[in-house]
Amino acid sequence: MxxxxxxxxxxxxxxxxxxxxxxxxxxxxxxxxxxxxxxxxxxxxxxxxxxxxxxxxxxxQETISYQRPTPRPVRPQPAAKKKRSLAPVLLGLLVVAGLLAGGAYYYYAKFVTGPAPQEEAPTSPTAPPAVPQVTIEENIQAYFLENATVGQIFVVQGKVVNEESRPVSFVLLEGKLYTGENQPALVQKAFCGNVLSKEDLMQMDMADVQNAMMNREGKDLTNVHIPPQGKVPFMIVFYNLPDLEMLKDYSVEVVSAQVDQ
Structure with missing residues (x-):
């Protein structure tokens, strides 16, 4: 038939x-x-x-095979073309003019107006704290599943490793799906330590799935006090997917974590 x-x-x-x-x-x-x-x-x-x-x-019957896309290569920026110009000549003239102006100012300040008052150097803004050294293991799994409420979903899961010399907590990841033009099509965040079974991913409402992924402490507090070289699993779930022919690549990165005091 x-x-x-x-x-x-x-x-x-x-x-x-x-x-x-x-x-x-x-x-x-x-x-x-x-x-x-x-x-x-x-x-x-x-x-x-x-x-x-x-x-x-x-x-x-429950899964569809998926071949992990190859990582996107970083294209080096082309070197700027060298152009001949009058910049060296102009620079020499500016240096001479600067020396003459500096000498005149020094003479005026010392012999006419006296020493200039000292000014306090402006304070530079405090740099934001660096993200602790938490890395993502290479053996990442990625696959499609059919959810009962939203249809097809894309799941990325793996493990992170604490490379710090002290324990860390609250590791937050960000995953992205890219189109063929290397433009992000979907962005999804998830805290480490929250992993669901394939059966749950296929049956649960997607709002409940996302609430589980954003549990800051992780399931059973697995995302708290991660020891040095300790490993914690993670899972990122994408839904409302665009046309699958548009998707060419994905990425996962650590966006924040906290070193325990």
Whole structure:
């Protein structure tokens, strides 16, 4: 019998004898969409099918394979072209004029007006504190899931390592999804120590998922008093995704943390 993918419209030839029940889930090999096929609702037209289609094995029904994009290379800025100009000549004239003006001012200040009053040097603004040394391990996992309320979501998870000599707490991460033009399409933040199972991610309301991700202390206080070289898992969940063909890359970075006193 002939079946069509609900998402991209690709037709497939499916052997009815391979369906164990009246309803079965199958996956489109072209776009990866999973949909339900009924024995009595199949399209029996004579339109040609692209390939034979098999029912999706039970362990694989909940996830869609995802190949992690390659990191975006940083392009070096091109060197500025050297241009010949009158700058050296003008600079020499300015130096001579400055010396003459300085000598005249010195003579006037010393012999005419006396020593100038001392002025206090302006105080420079205090620099913001640096983010503690917390790194992200290389073995990051990224995959798609189907949520019951918002549809397809994109999940990034891994671990951070405390590189400081003292314990740290409240590690906050920021994840970004990029388009082909290297423009951020989605930005999402999450505190470390908050990890949900795939079953919860597929069934929970997305508002509850985001509330869980923003638990500052982490689940069971795992994001508090992280010892030196200690590791804490993290998870960032993106939803309301744009067209998947637009997404080309993602990134995760540490935006804040606190060193314990």
């Amino acid at each position: 002939i079946v069509s993918c609900e998402l991209c419209g690709t037709k497939y030839r499916l052997d009815p004898s391979r369906l164990r029940k009246d309803r079965a889930k199958v996956r489109c090999s072209r776009c990866g969409h999973t949909f339900v096929v009924k024995k009595d609702a199949a399209d029996e037209s004579s339109a040609p099918a692209a390939d034979a289609l098999s029912p999706v094995p039970e362990p694989e």
